[in-house]
Amino acid sequence: MAAYILRRLLLIVPTLFGIMLVSFALIQFAPGGPVERIIAQITGTDVAATSRIGGSAGGDFGASAPANNAGDMATSSKYRGAQGLDPEFIKKLEKQFGFDKPAYERFAMMIWNYSRFDFGESYFRDVSVIDLIIEKMPVSISLGLWLMLISYGISIPLGIRKAIKDGSRFDVWTSGVIVIGYAIPGFLFAILLIVLFAGGSFWNIFPLRGLTSDNFDQLPWYGQIADYLWHLTLPILSMVLGAFATTAFLTKNSFLDEIKKQYVMTARAKGLSEREVLYGHVFRNAMLIVIAGFPGAFIGAFFAGSLLIETIFSLDGLGLLSFESIVNRDYPVVFATLYIFSLLGLVVNLISDLMYTWIDPRIDFESREV
Numbered sequence: 001m002a003a004y005i006l007r008r009l010l011l012i013v014p015t016l017f018g019i020m021l022v023s024f025a026l027i028q029f030a031p032g033g034p035v036e037r038i039i040a041q042i043t044g045t046d047v048a049a050t051s052r053i054g055g056s057a058g059g060d061f062g063a064s065a066p067a068n069n070a071g072d073m074a075t076s077s078k079y080r081g082a083q084g085l086d087p088e089f090i091k092k093l094e095k096q097f098g099f100d101k102p103a104y105e106r107f108a109m110m111i112w113n114y115s116r117f118d119f120g121e122s123y124f125r126d127v128s129v130i131d132l133i134i135e136k137m138p139v140s141i142s143l144g145l146w147l148m149l150i151s152y153g154i155s156i157p158l159g160i161r162k163a164i165k166d167g168s169r170f171d172v173w174t175s176g177v178i179v180i181g182y183a184i185p186g187f188l189f190a191i192l193l194i195v196l197f198a199g200g201s202f203w204n205i206f207p208l209r210g211l212t213s214d215n216f217d218q219l220p221w222y223g224q225i226a227d228y229l230w231h232l233t234l235p236i237l238s239m240v241l242g243a244f245a246t247t248a249f250l251t252k253n254s255f256l257d258e259i260k261k262q263y264v265m266t267a268r269a270k271g272l273s274e275r276e277v278l279y280g281h282v283f284r285n286a287m288l289i290v291i292a293g294f295p296g297a298f299i300g301a302f303f304a305g306s307l308l309i310e311t312i313f314s315l316d317g318l319g320l321l322s323f324e325s326i327v328n329r330d331y332p333v334v335f336a337t338l339y340i341f342s343l344l345g346l347v348v349n350l351i352s353d354l355m356y357t358w359i360d361p362r363i364d365f366e367s368r369e370v
Contacts, residue, residue: 005350012346017111019342020335024107027331034123034329035093097123110335119336124328129336132321139211139310139317142228146236147243155244156290159251160278166256175249182245187308190238194312198234206234209314235313239306247290254286291355 094100101109113120119129162171195201198208207213213227258264259282267277307319318337325333 005354008350008353012343015346016339016342020111020114020339021107023335023338024103024110027334028103032329033099034097034331035090035099037124037329038093039090114336114339119339120332122325122333123330125330125333129332132333133318133337133340136316136318136321139315140319142211142232143235143239143309143315143317146232147239150236150240151244151247154240155247156251156287158244159248160255160283162248162252163255163259164278166252178245178248182242184241186238186241186306187312189241190234190309190312193234193238207231211315235309235315238312239309251286251290254289255282258282258286288356291352294352294355 091100098106098109117130121128122132125132158174162174165171193206194208197203197205207230211228211231212224213219213231216224216227219227255278264277264282267281268274272280307323309315310317310320321333322337324330325337
């Protein structure tokens with residue numbers, strides 16, 4: 001097993017490198033960029049645009065703003081909308097964002113920095129990328145972990161019960177409820193919850209904004225827990241509605257498949273109770289396929305904060321951060337989040353394989369090639 005773990009850990013390096021290389025190459029062909037964004041702000045109505053240009057370029061960008069003397073300005077530029085701007089100003093922008101270097105050099109520098117977990121600073125937020133991610137994580141972790149715990153806590157017992165009662169009235173109507181819940185978009189259900197319970201038209205029971213109240217720090221510890229859960233109720237309800245459908249049906253079908261096998265009939269013939277058969281023999285084998293989806297659920301604990309849900313309930317999490325970073329061409333944030341969560345996903349997949357061997361010692365990854 002040690003050799004298998006070592007091979008998997010070594011495989012992480014080329015896999016992660018390939019993910020970053022493909023993503024970096026795609027970005028090179030994407031229209032727009034941080035330079036174009038600054039140019040658009042300067043030539044538009046955003047008067048605060050020049051305040052976002054830091055001193056890393058080593059110059060006063062305000063002095064390079066558009067002038068009325070067209071003879072001193074560039075008549076053409078590779079950047080859309082840059083006509084009429086001082087070429088030296090454009091060069092300073094390129095130097096600030098690192099675009100004065102060729103693409104291969106920028107990629108090599110990014111990989112070297114990321115290998116040391118140095119993710120640099122955001123282009124437009126004046127804060128380090130890692131601090132920005134850490135700042136947004138509590139919201140996404142709260143949404144994701146609670147979603148995973150509740151969905152697994154409901155779907156696994158429900159799936160087992162449906163397998164035991166296969167074909168019964170309970171099985172039929174619960175299947176109908178699960179399918180309907182899965183078909184309803186989460187953001188529409190969120191709007192319905194707001195209308196009903198957040199002061200939309202009926203009751204004003206739950207808050208509409210944020211993860212905690214303004215006076216959270218002044219509350220006692222039990223008050224803080226209650227306040228936290230109070231704010232999470234509507235977002236979690238809107239996300240969990242269709243979250244357990246796949247796992248519930250997967251658990252049911254897995255149990256049905258195992259119940260029909262010979263070892264179950266043998267266990268029953270030995271006089272074991274139905275509970276001992278289900279949880280002493282069937283459960284361990286049936287849950288293997290469910291565990292296969294655990295890495296995705298675990299990584300979902302960080303990304304499950306849907307963009308629409310975060311927007312509807314004013315929750316500033318990683319979903320909203322990733323979307324805004326892509327729209328604003330904030331490449332350090334985009335690539336850092338991709339790197340961190342790709343690495344995390346690869347490690348968690350390895351942990352999932354180790355969980356297989358823990359649950360069923362008959363599985364031996366050591367005897368096969370990676």
